[in-house]
Amino acid sequence: MVLFRRMLGEVLRGARVEREMTLRQVSAEARVSLGYISEIERGQKEASSELLASLCAALDLPLSQVLREVSDAVAVEEGVAAPVLTGAPTPIKVGRPSGDVVASAA
């Protein structure tokens, strides 16, 4: 079973780390206890809607974007391909053929 709070926690933690913010900073900004935020990030506690709004504000991140990222992460776990948002094709990764090692001129 894909749990919303677990995916939400991962997205919130990712956003915080991306912003190079500490738990302490988010805690002070959102006026939420550090321990509580930590539990939410680890998917151990449900965040109330008001708390979620405060965390989004502290991270300067729209709630809609958080939910979209959670939706995408959940879709991956559900095994459903997330809808492609851009018209750009996925670049084809051109790999070095295996075994193609340049011999050293010994």
Place this chain on the structure above:
Amino acid sequence: MVLFRRMLGEVLRGARVEREMTLRQVSAEARVSLGYISEIERGQKEASSELLASLCAALDLPLSQVLREVSDAVAVEEGVAAPVLTGAPTPIKVGRPSGDVVASAA
């Protein structure tokens, strides 16, 4: 402040109505009390992640899709344009040049 539970409730109610299911049917399917589901639909109660998963299963709706719809609804309330999902360009409206009236052959 845009509250997650209010938008979630609207999306869940919309999905249920679309499926022509009654609260009683969803309640029996999800094994959640009818009153509780009603409160969630009205945005008055937070749904736990487990309950949300049960409701999604009862509605035969992936959690990712619910969250995407909530994200889109929240984006509208935030005043942020939801990302365009298709690559189709906005059609250019070709207007009749002003004053360009074909003279009638009198």
